[in-house]
Amino acid sequence: MKTCLVVDDSRVIRKVARRILEDLGFEIAEASDGLEALAWCRATMPDAVLLDWNMPVMTGIEFLRHLRLEPGGSKPTVLLCTVENDVERINEALDCGANEYIMKPFDSDIVASKFAEVGLA
Amino acid sequence: MRPEDKDLVVQLCGARAGLHVDPQKDYLLESRLGPVARRENFGSIDEMIATLRSKREDRLAWAIVEAMASSETCFYRDRTPFALFRDEILPTLARLRDGEPIRIWSAACGSGQEVYSLAMTIDDQRALMPGTKLELFASDLSERALEKAQSGLYTQFEVQRGLPIRHLVRHFEKVDEMWVLSPRIRQMVRWRRINLVSDLSAAGRFDVIFCRNVLSALVEPMRVRLLENLARALSPDGFLFLGATETATGLSQAFQPVSGRPGLYARNPAFRAAA
Numbered sequence: 441m442k443t444c445l446v447v448d449d450s451r452v453i454r455k456v457a458r459r460i461l462e463d464l465g466f467e468i469a470e471a472s473d474g475l476e477a478l479a480w481c482r483a484t485m486p487d488a489v490l491l492d493w494n495m496p497v498m499t500g501i502e503f504l505r506h507l508r509l510e511p512g513g514s515k516p517t518v519l520l521c522t523v524e525n526d527v528e529r530i531n532e533a534l535d536c537g538a539n540e541y542i543m544k545p546f547d548s549d550i551v552a553s554k555f556a557e558v559g560l561a
Numbered sequence: 562m563r564p565e566d567k568d569l570v571v572q573l574c575g576a577r578a579g580l581h582v583d584p585q586k587d588y589l590l591e592s593r594l595g596p597v598a599r600r601e602n603f604g605s606i607d608e609m610i611a612t613l614r615s616k617r618e619d620r621l622a623w624a625i626v627e628a629m630a631s632s633e634t635c636f637y638r639d640r641t642p643f644a645l646f647r648d649e650i651l652p653t654l655a656r657l658r659d660g661e662p663i664r665i666w667s668a669a670c671g672s673g674q675e676v677y678s679l680a681m682t683i684d685d686q687r688a689l690m691p692g693t694k695l696e697l698f699a700s701d702l703s704e705r706a707l708e709k710a711q712s713g714l715y716t717q718f719e720v721q722r723g724l725p726i727r728h729l730v731r732h733f734e735k736v737d738e739m740w741v742l743s744p745r746i747r748q749m750v751r752w753r754r755i756n757l758v759s760d761l762s763a764a765g766r767f768d769v770i771f772c773r774n775v776l777s778a779l780v781e782p783m784r785v786r787l788l789e790n791l792a793r794a795l796s797p798d799g800f801l802f803l804g805a806t807e808t809a810t811g812l813s814q815a816f817q818p819v820s821g822r823p824g825l826y827a828r829n830p831a832f833r834a835a836a
Contacts, residue, residue, distance in 0.1 A: 525717065525735065540725070549722060556640075
């Protein structure tokens, strides 16, 4: 079973994302900020990361920059999932190594469509 | 809705557009006709149908048919047809046409996602096909759908369904809360209102026709008419894309399936002789 790490400081978003991604066949792990997510990835690199941008302690983009420098850190498919919806921000995320980008609010169709886009659904 | 009002809508849609409308689907009827009634300043759907019955106003009749014909879509819907178009159909036709224009028709374009997906695909491939001329046409039964399509304006939800993020940032600009497709892509498409079950002899001749998810929405006799209309509009060595769940087999001899390519059809040479 493929694994997806859901990184968001909102418990509600993590719960909603977990439900959608479990329906897509993923085993889910959760982290509430970038630092926690990085610790998780150093222990077990997931197949995918659904990543919020604005979080305390370490933001999603900071996490992504660190992740891509880690051994095996190029492996996870990373989908930003954020309220940031300006083209400059999207390009910044892509430049940092994001594979896809979901703009909040999202629904299950959008998540399924984006995971299909990166070959994971 | 009263049963006799539903029957009137069923008959109207069948007669004008060959459209199959299930009178048992109250939710569908009311969700499609409610906005028409409000837009036309009627107090209710019942009031609108009563006016239609008494005045037989052509414009109102078409507004009702168009509303029942509309359907949801998304960018790169079903994915495979676009990959097939890009990787096999386009290179094959570019070779065969040898500089002559390749004419592509999105026959039921709805709010434009299909034809713009084709336009973006073509735009991305241009460098690989120097000297190849491509002409892109789009039609729909609904004037309202055509207006929306031509605007190139999409909501955040719409641009997230099927559209890869790199395509979004390459081809769209964010304007307030909407996303607008670049004029360069919009200008690649020529638009026309066309009723696919009417006489298509003036529509022109095309090398590729996308007519997906229309066949299954029609009453059976009109399915045959649609296929034969499309066969006449397709060049003898052209290709027809139907929807993922649709088939021409068993309905008409006009097309034969392309082996190993679900949803893709070529004209039957026997039909060419008869056309």
